[in-house]
Amino acid sequence: MDNTLKIKVNIANRTYPLTIKREEEEKIRLAVKQINDAVKRFEERYAVQDKQDVLAMCALQMASQTEKLRSQHTEQIREYQQFVSDMDAVLDKISI
Secondary structure, X not given: OOOEEEEEEEEOOEEEEEEEEHHHHHHHHHHXXXXXXXXXHHHHHOOOOOHHHHHHHHHHHHHHHXXXXXXXXXXXXHHHHHHHHHHHHXXXXXXX
């Protein structure tokens, strides 16, 4: 059975055909909605006529958010690794 699906998505009033894995459809459609919502917010807040400028600002905002999450995730991993290391040291001290 073919695991791919052909869909069309509309981003900033332009249609894009995509071939995706069936299990990715919901995530893709959610991402499209987030992009279109961001485009709408930028257009409402700023007097920007050029869709390319709006999309560039959306891309910058989303990339910045992604980087912030990546940084937080990396810090959480470091904290967890330190915790495990500390617990290992404690266990070594109390081992007989």
